[in-house]
Amino acid sequence: MRFVIEKRNERSKRMQILVPLVSLVISALLGSIVLLFCNANPLQTYAAIINGAFSSPMRFQYTIAKMIPLLMCGLSVGIAFRLRFWNIGAEGQYVMGVIGITWVMQFWTWLPAPLLLPIGILMSFVFGGIWGGIPGALKANWKVDETLVTLMMNYIAIGIAEYLYISAWKAPKGNMGTVKYPEVAWIGRMWGKIHYGVIIVLILVVVLYFVLYKTRWGFELNMIGKNSEAARCQGVSIKRNIIIAMLISGGIAGLGGGINSAAVTHCLTSGVNSGYGFTGIIVAWMSGLNPFISVLVAIFLAALQTGSDALQITMNLPSSMSGVLQGLILLPLLAGNIFIDHRLKIVNKKEVI
């Protein structure tokens, strides 16, 4: 007896719903094994995570505040992934966005105060866009592998940021970090820790949905992603679209950085590479590149992060456990996707196919 994977005649609707659910259960089970090794009761731990993320208004606000940059990065990566352009550089594009806004805040002081924030936000989009556009142009013109370039450019961006906040742009006081942005240029708070950035990101979700699903350009991106050769035969320029998509993808990640620093950190300092760009990949992938579903996934992952931060205190677990549990979520999902287009068949050994 052996197993054979067979192609289905059409995409299974049932599996499209079942796969994420079942893989979530499997990742919880896998997580339990890890937790048992650390002498923690899995049920208690998962309960503590949910508590840590939602049990008080403050915790809920904290989760939502974390969700904002995460969702930005998820949307950013999602655009590139539509074209099968594997942008794993949202982290660096996010950092460049923070550098962009900090530049405006620190050096464009001649601007009238009310313009600082909008110009700063715009600059974060531009910086992120350039950081995304470079690998886009390299891939479009010379077929340079985007995975390597975007990955490496993360570390370049982080290196530049470090140089700036440790040395070049360092505030006179303290041993790292730039001067705080002028208070008039901060993004205000709506409810506790939740700031007005949440409105921006939700508008972005709606706009992106519209652009990707209703416009000619969205139609072209869809064609390229699903069959670039056919798209080319229909007159769609692959080069141009890769570059435009990467400018926007990088721009949105940069915007995430700009908004988060204008609303939360108010400066460029250590911890700017907080991993939102990498977790954004999970957001994009789990949501099936759909902007609306991305919102739910981003909340879920943000909750997992805030929740597991609490584990350190309540369960006495190392803080890196959060990363372990997150990583375990993606694996079963990616592996399970095969069942949407394929089915498993058991055949007897004697039978010849």
Add this chain to the structure above:
Amino acid sequence: MEKIPVVELKNLTKRFPGVIANEDVNLTLFEGEVLALLGENGAGKSTLMNMLVGLYRPDEGEIFIKGKKVDISSPQDSMALGVGMIHQEFMLVGNLSVAENIVLGLPDLEIRPPFAKINKKLIELGKQYDLNIDPTSIIDNLTVGEQQRVEILKLLYRGANILILDEPTAVLTPGESKELNKIIKKMLSEGKSAIFISHKMNEVLEFSDRVQILRKGKSVGTRETSTITKLQDIAKLMVGRDVLFSLEKGEYNPGDIKVEIKDVSIEYKKSVRPLLNHINLQVRAGEIVGIAGVAGNGQQALSEAITGLRKITSGSININNKDMSNKTPIQIINMRVSHIPADRNKMGIVGDMSVGENLSMKKYRTEELSHHNIINKALIKIFANKLINTFTIKTPTQYTNAKFLSGGNIQKTILAREIDSCKGILIAVYPSRGLDVGATETVRMSIIKQRDNGTAILLVSEELEELQMVCDKIAVMFEGRIMDIMDTKDATTEKIGLLMAGVERGEM
């Protein structure tokens, strides 16, 4: 010398979903001879040989090696019986040495292979067969011809007595081909035998002792090479001449020149000869110009050059009297040139998008289906339903993903889109390839209808009866050149068959 059959294939049949690749094929190979398998692309030559080396399992039939019935289920099994195959694509690791490649994957290889000993044996074998290969050189530094000799050396080292060569000369220069012929003759004199797959007739005459011809998966005849006096007989067997049906066609009434190709060449650095070699061709309004030829002789490159998908290195392409050489695909599309591409699944449709969306892929950018860059789904729905009805596309709904349709209906989807958006010029490449009789007829009739409406049509096809039935003129391509252009009434099967196989007009 008494003839002993070393290989006997009896009644082999192999079916793939939807097609019969081989049906009831018998084949005998005697010791010390070269048997040529001749046939067009898709005639089933490679499938047949893949069964002999264990890459495919026959659905029916038996294989005998040296008189003993055998069950071959993997290339290892066939190698153990002394049967080895050299595929069109070489199976070599570029950054390893010749010797390393040759011992790679041997089951009884030591952890540290004794390369001194191996090299010595390779040099001896090389001398014996005039292969002239240094076992220590790195594969990437060798020419294609040398790499092929490495493949031969590999089979000899592993003890093969029966060698199968799949279109071995396709990648070789004429000089290298002669060299290969010498090597094969040498091997025969040492008691080995060979099967030689080809679709070129001249070569078959040069290389083989006997020829077996396959057509559409069936064996249609075997001849002693020395008894072949007229190439025409073989050509007829190879391409067949059974015209299935004739189609009604309006009077031939050509108009202005719509497409003019002047002295176009495409150099290609990876191949020994240019993809296109000084092509001159004209297509007028209201005429169908057919391009005959075995696949891979430049027909696809030509169609891609016209549609802007491939850059030309010299010459010019005029469309509607405007120089459109090396313009982008969208610029060509805006001249209202329609294109039915060679590979319908890879180039023609986006399988993971719906039939309706696939039908809209030319017109989504026009005001007919969108406004201010926003696509109007309601208009697409009406538009798609209209085309689905006119072209009788069989699909559950227009929202079904195109990849779930049958080949015929996928082709009808492409045809509907391209003909609907066509204004004056249509480039159709293998439009009826792999379709059943009904769908084939629909495709051909649609094309003729376009011609009667005054469209200039370039039709690339491998099927002679299709070309003879549909076209007004037929050009034959071979190795990137146009061998000849003639009126369809002068284009006899024998003549085209010879030109397709690279026989110059003077040699006939």
